[in-house]
Amino acid sequence: MKLYGYWRSSCSWRVRIALNLKGIQYETIPVHLVKGGGEQHAAEYRAKNPMGQVPFLELSQSEQLPSGVTLSGLSQSIAIISYLDEVYPAPPLLGEGALTRARVRWLSELITSGVQPLQNLSVLKELERRGVDPADWARQVMGRGLAALEETVRGETSTFLVGEAPTLADVCLVPQLYNARRYELDLGAYPRLLEVERACAALPAFDAARPELQPDAVSAG
Ligand SMILES: N[C@@H](CCC(=O)N[C@@H](CS)C(=O)NCC(=O)O)C(=O)O
Structure with missing residues (x-):
């Protein structure tokens, strides 16, 4: 592939x-x-x-x-x-059971539909063209989405967002937190998300996917 x-x-x-x-x-x-x-x-x-x-x-x-x-x-x-x-x-990346799978999709979609499209490169470029500060916008939409996600999972104690094995929800979370840091969003208000991120970072599959380790990272800007 x-x-x-x-x-x-x-x-x-x-x-x-x-x-x-x-x-x-x-x-x-x-x-x-x-x-x-x-x-x-x-x-x-x-x-x-x-x-x-x-x-x-x-x-x-x-x-x-x-x-x-x-x-x-x-x-x-x-x-x-x-x-x-x-x-x-x-x-399995969606977990077992209809409700668990729905929960995984819920949390994933919160990020993939509710956050990332609003701060995608083409959106930020268009905002800049219209005189809006793109970084400020990006922080705003990511802050709103991540706060909602944190509130949704607050008090849960599983290692990953939905259970003891990583799912699609974790796969979506980790890159989104990276984007948030890129735009200097203060992540202190999302302790549960950071806890899950740490669990993901300990897995070789997540570690090897980091941007810095990709073949195009060195020469890219
Ligand atoms: N819903 C799509 C979104 C794809 C997307 O937004 N890709 C971004 C990078 S994360 C992109 O190619 N941006 C380039 C552009 O907007 O010109 C997916 O999940 O694959």
């Missing part, structure tokens, strides 16, 4: 963690989100993902779908991780 991504992209990072947790080997294909206005907008990349965003996972085989399309790759981190979870079920 080939993962098109960017070292500092939180959505690419989610997929890296999932691939590592499942022990799947993959090749990194860097897509520089900043250089020359962003390689994600190049026609060659948009042919894969017309949304012009990373990640994109190129699969090792293709399959014809009922729509007639022959699919050989996937966009959207949650669709990618859900696919991997179905094809490589161990370890």
Whole structure:
């Protein structure tokens, strides 16, 4: 498999963690989100993902779908991780039981729908163009979302967000906390989230997915 991504992209990072947790080997294909206005907008990349965003996972085989399309790759981190979870079920990333799985999706979506899209690069660039301070906006939306997440899980004592094994919710949490630090959000008000982050950091699958360890990190800005 080939993962098109960017070292500092939180959505690419989610997929890296999932691939590592499942022990799947993959090749990194860097897509520089900043250089020359962003390689994600190049026609060659948009042919894969017309949304012009990373990640994109190129699969090792293709399959014809009922729509007639022959699919050989996937966009959207949650669709990618859900696919991997179905094809490589161990370890399960949604947990066991309908309500547990719903809780995992709830916490994941709080981040993937309620926070990250509001502070995505293209949004921040557009705000700047309109005279709004992008860093201030990013801090505001991340602070609101992380405070809601902290309140949602306050008082829980599991090692990870939903139980004793990492799930999709943790996979989404860790990169989002990194983004928050990047924009100098004070994380002191989220002790439960930081506790879970520490548990994740102790796992090799999370550690190896860190931006600084990616092949495109050295030369990128
Ligand atoms: N919902 C998508 C969001 C993808 C996304 O926002 N990707 C960001 C990086 S984390 C991106 O490519 N930004 C480039 C841009 O906005 O130009 C997913 O989960 O994959």
